[in-house]
Amino acid sequence: MPNNYRIAKISSLLKKEITLILQNDLENDLLRSNFINISKIELSGDLQFCKIYITSTAEEAIRKEIVEELNLAKTYIRHTLGQRIEMRRVPEMTFKDDTVLEKGLSVLKLLAELKNKKHNQDSKVEGNNKNV
Template sequence: MARRAKRSDPGGHEPSQRQLRAGELVRHALTDIMAREEFRDPALQGVNVTIGEVRTSPDLRHAHVFCSPLGVTDEAAQDELAKALNRASAYIRGRLGKQIEMKFTPQLHFIADHSYDEGAYMDSLFNRPEVKRDLD
């Protein structure tokens, strides 16, 4: 019987419990930082940021942060926010290191979170009369 080689694809498996806990710890701390800090970047001034999810790498040295501006559905504005947060990531990482107790403070990679838009679109599809008729 032939044995299959293990896949070394990092995206091909579920995150461990440790990664999930670390991601939630980082998410809560980032939410607190975003609410309290004043940023010099004009693109970040006065913007309420929603942190939807934080996915950490298996070694916990990198964190992908899914973010969006609160109440803004424009994809260009969401992408611009992610770019601005990536510019300020070193400053945010420094603040994060003071708030969390981890061996390493992860490198932060901000990604625009479009899942809220997709959810609103799916909701509008399910509320169409022809779809409701088929569901009943």
């Protein structure tokens, strides 16, 4: 079974090469017209499967279309990877939408709202203390 260092190294190589394939080799207008970033690759311990998480600046509906298009093109991407890198077997790929960024932004928004509520409550308390 491969060690974590090897998995991390192969994940990094896959990320680099898949990014190049997405930028240069795919002839898809949807993919070319939207900014796509590979945020994370989860590679199985036996190097047979990988989940590729992507982020995009596009809206949620368009991101879902992008993920669908990438999953349709995964055979081509895998074949191209096989020509570019020396691996006994290129892993099976699944593209997924990475929603961590949106979740993080919603948490920050909630924290800002709580801070504003606390500030407003503190202001009201100070105003009441001045009147007494």
